Amino acid sequence: METINAEIFTLTYGSMVRQLIADLEDISAVNKQLDEMGYNIGIRLIDEFLAKSKTGKCGDFRETVDRVAKVGFRMFLNTTAAVTNWNAEGTECSLILEDNPLTDFVELPEGCQNLVYCNVLCGVIRGALEQVSINTECSFVRDVLRGSDVSELRLKLLSLNKEEYPFKDDD
């Protein structure tokens, strides 16, 4: 895949977030907007992922999350996430981001302590998985920018949409 310098990506993202804060003035609205943007990215990004990643079908949710963490993050952000803390039913887990290019150079100023700076990632994961019939909920539970040791995303499986055949073209 073609690549670009990660810092340009990082700085562009930062500059965009600052504009969102200036526009929307309310931090929770910014968080929501970032998630929304991520979702829009996710539903398009999954196409490229499936076309280029050369991976086969996933057997279960566990395998899916593993692939998001190991292949997806590697492909687009050139990093990986660790998957841990599965619950007993295998429907909830945590993604630990060791190295997150989005947060380079970033420090949250006073007054923005509630900003979920990387919320866009939640949206991306949710949007991408939704396109392959997996409904999920995704949110940050720990964030290095807000004083935690690591960034942790909590991913929760809500439901699996059954694929039904024949598909209807017009609905």
Added chain:
Amino acid sequence: MFSASALRLNIVDRPLAKGKSEVSLSAFAFLFSELVQYSQTRVSNIGELERRLEDVGRGVGLRLLETLCHRERGGKRDTRLLDVLKFVHTTLWKYLFGRQARDLEQSNAVDDEYMISDYDLFVTKYISVPKDLGTFTPAAFVAGVVKGVLDGAGFPARVSAHFVAVKGQAKPKTTILVKFEPSVLQRESRLPNT
């Protein structure tokens, strides 16, 4: 152990990364596309849309100036007009696009206008401008980056991006037009020629 304590350090006390890591171009393209779409919801005409992209780019440019001066110039910043333009044309361009810009020209008509031209800037990749957006060019973002660098270096200027059709070429080239403020040229004329 070290990395854990490094995280506790204030952000400006941490060592500056080498800046060699990369992410996929798609990741940037997706982000940029969202940025353009979001910006479109908050403007009423093309000029405003370009302005907004420029503003975002300016934030990037201001920061890149500091980073690049530190890394590539040993902490020195150029103070003469032509040197600053060369910095943009060569150092900044190499950093952003992996090569020098194709051309750096001075306008024939006026002496405060300069043009930097190049083909295939990555921000315009994957973007086709619909007819109803007319002359809009996503390279306004790059114009913003250039403006940020010039502003930060003490050379305030109006910077705009244009598509220019070239004879015998299928693709238009992107020209970044830089018009310096009068104060810049006045200062330049006071300084001795070197």
